[in-house]
Amino acid sequence: KAGVTQTPRYLIKTRGQQVTLSCSPISGHRSVSWYQQTPGQGLQFLFEYFSETQRNKGNFPGRFSGRQFSNSRSEMNVSTLELGDSALYLCASRLLNTGELFFGEGSRLTVL
Amino acid sequence: QQQVKQSPQSLIVQKGGIPIINCAYENTAFDYFPWYQQFPGKGPALLIAIRPDVSEKKEGRFTISFNKSAKQFSLHIMDSQPGDSATYFCAASRETSGSRLTFGEGTQLTVNP
Numbered sequence: 236k237a238g239v240t241q242t243p244r245y246l247i248k249t250r251g252q253q254v255t256l257s258c259s260p261i262s263g264h265r266s267v268s269w270y271q272q273t274p275g276q277g278l279q280f281l282f283e284y285f286s287e288t289q290r291n292k293g294n295f296p297g298r299f300s301g302r303q304f305s306n307s308r309s310e311m312n313v314s315t316l317e318l319g320d321s322a323l324y325l326c327a328s329r330l331l332n333t334g335e336l337f338f339g340e341g342s343r344l345t346v347l
Numbered sequence: 348q349q350q351v352k353q354s355p356q357s358l359i360v361q362k363g364g365i366p367i368i369n370c371a372y373e374n375t376a377f378d379y380f381p382w383y384q385q386f387p388g389k390g391p392a393l394l395i396a397i398r399p400d401v402s403e404k405k406e407g408r409f410t411i412s413f414n415k416s417a418k419q420f421s422l423h424i425m426d427s428q429p430g431d432s433a434t435y436f437c438a439a440s441r442e443t444s445g446s447r448l449t450f451g452e453g454t455q456l457t458v459n460p
Contacts (some may be wrong), residue, residue: 266446268447277452277453278453279450280446280449283446284419291444291447293443325390334381335381335393338383338457340360341390
């Protein structure tokens, strides 16, 4: 069974630009969540989607948004990039009624 | 109230040693406590998890000890191996919070041969 797939794996942007990251969950997993990982703040929850609806949202500004498609694939978007947005963005999927999150390898974003 | 505090930040042990990583939480509504292991360049992977109705859970060489009254839990790695060298994260969540985990700061474990 294929794991969680994230694309792109690495990208470099400049301040003010926007970025879209993509995530394909494990087949059969309908819940997709996103996390930001930085050395200073650690792993922080961004949001969770299920059945194309945002189910939960972390404490991030409105520049961070996401969506989920009918095939459970998800995208997250960050607009008006800031230097502090440089991070590893992790996507995770899970089966409902289980606690285990399956993480992808992440998309490493560098903002110059 | 949402914080999970983890210690130590880094830990070095010899092969065969028993590293212990500790976590403390504040929110008594948390009812699910997983530990994740992360290797460089990879996403975190679930190692073991516990719910507050038990005080200990063992899976292979990994054991979680849970103290509900103290709001603390810890990970013990028996007979540690160099391949266990990784970053370990404790986390906590509420069943009603879905995939929203509150993570500790992480512990970088090095097991020397």
